[in-house]
Amino acid sequence: xxxxxxxxxxxxxxxxxxHVTDCKSAPWLVYYLTKIKGYTLKGARERIKGDRKNVxxxxxxxxxxxxxxxxxxxxxDELK
Numbered sequence: 001x002x003x004x005x006x007x008x009x010x011x012x013x014x015x016x017x018x019h020v021t022d023c024k025s026a027p028w029l030v031y032y033l034t035k036i037k038g039y040t041l042k043g044a045r046e047r048i049k050g051d052r053k054n055v056x057x058x059x060x061x062x063x064x065x066x067x068x069x070x071x072x073x074x075x076x077d078e079l080k
Contacts, residue, residue, distance in 0.1 A: 026048075028059060028063070029044075029048055029052075029055055029056065029059055030044055030048075032055070032058070032059040032062055032063075033047055033048070033055065033059075036062060
């Protein structure tokens with residue numbers, strides 16, 4: 001993916017099946033910061049470099065809430 005080539009701090013992590021659900025993976029962190037929080041790639045790089053542990057925690061909470069939202073939407077659709 002484009003943003004992975006622009007983020008050398010992420011090392012060699014690639015977007016693979018396990019990374020999609022792994023909240024601590026580099027692709028998820030970049031997605032969380034750029035698409036959900038609105039950071040630029042440069043800003044996301046600086047944020048990960050400066051406080052990766054806090055970003056990982058916040059991304060994990062966000063992923064959990066997204067899974068819960070999808071579950072509730074599916075449940076609502078089944079009850080119709």
